[in-house]
Amino acid sequence: MKPLTREWIEKAEGDFVMAQREMRARKSPNYDGICFHCQQCIETYFKARLQEAGTVFPFTHDLGELLVLLLPIEPL
Numbered sequence: 001m002k003p004l005t006r007e008w009i010e011k012a013e014g015d016f017v018m019a020q021r022e023m024r025a026r027k028s029p030n031y032d033g034i035c036f037h038c039q040q041c042i043e044t045y046f047k048a049r050l051q052e053a054g055t056v057f058p059f060t061h062d063l064g065e066l067l068v069l070l071l072p073i074e075p076l
Contacts (some may be wrong), residue, residue, distance in 0.1 A: 001052065008048030015041035039063070046070055 019037035022030050039061075046066040050057045053073045057066060 005048050005052040008044055008051055012041045012044035012048060015044060049074060 015037040019034050019041065022034045022037070043061055043063060043066065046063065047057060050066070050069055050073070055069055055073065057069055060066065
């Protein structure tokens, strides 16, 4: 695995941990924060896979746009 890919993965996993932590909140969980970190986690994992494959991707937060780039690499 390329070092930059590892950095993307570590960032994605950090967002996943944050979402999980907030989901466990007993009082007043921040659902907006949970959704934000879940979206960031997915986006960052997509970018990690694209980076590992050597695919150039735009600066975007659009999961649909990233998925179009990702499907030829990971069709399943």
